[in-house]
Amino acid sequence: MTGSEPADPAAPAPRRRGRPARTAAGAGPGARERIIAAARAEFAEHGYDKASIRGIAKGAGVDPALVHHYLGPKEKVFAAAVEVAFAPALAVPDQITADGPEQVGERLTRFILGVWDDPVTREPLLAIVRSAVANETAAAVFRDLVASRILGRIADELGVPDAGLRAELAGAHLVGIAMLRYVIKVEPLASAGLDEIVARVAPVVQHHLTGP
């Protein structure tokens, strides 16, 4: 290692007064988080196909090379943005199966629809869904996350026969509610109270997961 070698931009930039670290523009503490936030905004505004690494870099105030350095090619950047957008949903499996399977339908329904009902958590999800519906690469990222990380873990916890298919049918119902209520906005579903929707949907989700 010599003094002329570029500093690793993934490492936190050392804060030494009077001696600026020799990193790419915008590297340093918080750079990865800024890039992911900018990526979410870029994918939300332009969709997967039209989103660009250059646009993400500009939004984050970093050199475009840093986007690749921290996150890799475009599909990896998308995966990272999706993962952050799905963070609330990824917390689901531990919570909903913790106390046994009896109330899993209601807990899963309330949690997922609650995430969609809050505009703050809805917007990034909406952006991801739009990209996943329009683009095969984005769909594959979405598929891995939804199928393996959310539905697959619920299926593992349940330990019933056909658990994978059961979890996906339950998930499909919630995806469909989200589509018609929050994306397409059909009435009266779009304006119905969350409690009424949960009361009607939770028994069905429970049936798919643990019913005969």
Place this chain on the structure above:
Amino acid sequence: MTGSEPADPAAPAPRRRGRPARTAAGAGPGARERIIAAARAEFAEHGYDKASIRGIAKGAGVDPALVHHYLGPKEKVFAAAVEVAFAPALAVPDQITADGPEQVGERLTRFILGVWDDPVTREPLLAIVRSAVANETAAAVFRDLVASRILGRIADELGVPDAGLRAELAGAHLVGIAMLRYVIKVEPLASAGLDEIVARVAPVVQHHLTGP
């Protein structure tokens, strides 16, 4: 009416030997159908935002002015393309409620998933769904069609309390299955047999429509 007035391009071109009708390029019998077919292809390939009247006219082999003449502005062209793509689904309500409500869940489920299961009828639907998820105007067209023309008619036929919400919850389940099975393609749902899906989903759809 004088001989110098342009012929109405919506009227079938008169077939008089030796005297060509003075219509816009491409007008005449079948022009409307050719334009709608070209519109479906244009919306499927480019999505609502990027689809152009010029591209549709080119695909149909007609003057761009004729697209507007036959169908109106872009959103009306989209609505016409959607209506043709949904023609199989629009036939549903009459069929599924004809013999009473007892088997409506199975009939609706089998019909809608059957339309999605056939690549010929799936492709135009997929194109429409992609446009509706990405664009508000396209979503409004989709909403009118799905909510009023399909789910609303089923609700009217059922004549139960809360029929509108019930039909939308049932529809949401089928939309969600279509999304995860045919668009996102999660496994094992994507590869499961249609009969198994119908067997698991139909009772739930029936419950939403007519259950307690």
